[in-house]
Amino acid sequence: MYINEKIKKLLEERLKQLNKLRPISSTLLLKLKERFEIEMIYHSNAIEGNTLTLKETYWVIQQGITVKGKPLKDHLEAKNHQEALTYLYDLVEHGNSNTISEHLIRSLHSLVIQDIDKNIAGQYRKVDVFITGTDHVPPSALEVPHKMLELITWCRKNYSKMYIVDFATELHHKFVHIHPFQDGNGRVGRLLMNVFLMAHGFPLVIIQKNDRQKYYRVLSAADQGNYKALATFISQAVLKSLNIYLDVLTPSKEKENWITLAQASKYCSYSQAYLGKLAKDGKLEAIKLKKNWLTTKEAVERYSKKE
Ligand SMILES: Nc1ncnc2c1ncn2[C@@H]1O[C@H](COP(=O)(O)OP(=O)(O)OP(=O)(O)O)[C@@H](O)[C@H]1O
Ligand SMILES: [Mg+2]
Structure with missing residues (x-):
């Protein structure tokens, strides 16, 4: 196991606490969902250079407002990400998330990229790429289809064998390591790990923009085959989401x-x-x-x- 027993126990305890609070009032749930959606869109896009602030993301998504002086692309990325999240929630609600496929991955990518670059949306890259700020060089474009098939086989083989946070961690890394698309790999990778975490009852897990450096560092360690740091990093993000849900949903008289x-x-x-x-x-x-x-x-x- 990548994460240690103590962290696993803590996550399981908190998840149990959350499940005890179910069914959650639909108004509260909707508010939480909205808050997490906006935060996920903001952080996941900002990690990749989108310039919208958290507030601006809220205006664009909830109010349909155009922010003066900010690029059209940044607006489109926010809206696209929201559509990808709706698709993800739908998948999780209808219980189809256990069957990972290339179709699922391409669909998420299509939504993330759709009106920004129609030529690459949902298509594996035809060119070689590099990732700025890392030593890792993704496989050549020719190798991508084969590597993606291997990834799907790995998922099907390991999904029920591994602890879910470890599985989501390794899947996330394996995916961004291949970097199958010309753009949007980071965003799709973060959505993908959420498909599985959410299917297990965890709230949406958000990698914060401020943690970008650490995120890159632990991904580099994973490039060397050391998954511990990345898994701990992801489990801290899982814990953070659980804590927010529990904090909002616990009746104040029972609150610590x-x-x-x-x-x-x-x-x-x-x-x-x-x-x-x-x-x-x-x-x-x-x-x-x-x-x-x-x-x-x-x-x-x-x-x-x-x-
Ligand atoms: N050492 C690494 N090994 C594998 N993946 C990494 C590493 N460092 C960063 N990444 C991943 O690459 C992503 C950034 O790569 P790049 O800027 O090429 O992304 P992209 O394809 O443009 O996608 P997006 O725009 O959504 O990030 C990061 O978000 C992270 O998920
Ligand atoms: Mg990019």
């Missing part, structure tokens, strides 16, 4: 209060710095707010008990 790590260190025998390390490693339930980690008294107690 967020406290700083300095406050938390008073409830246990760990130092503030050690708690910070645990939070960073995903071993302690915690969220990061403006560079500061927050946890709860109960989370610290749960961790102490387990140790």
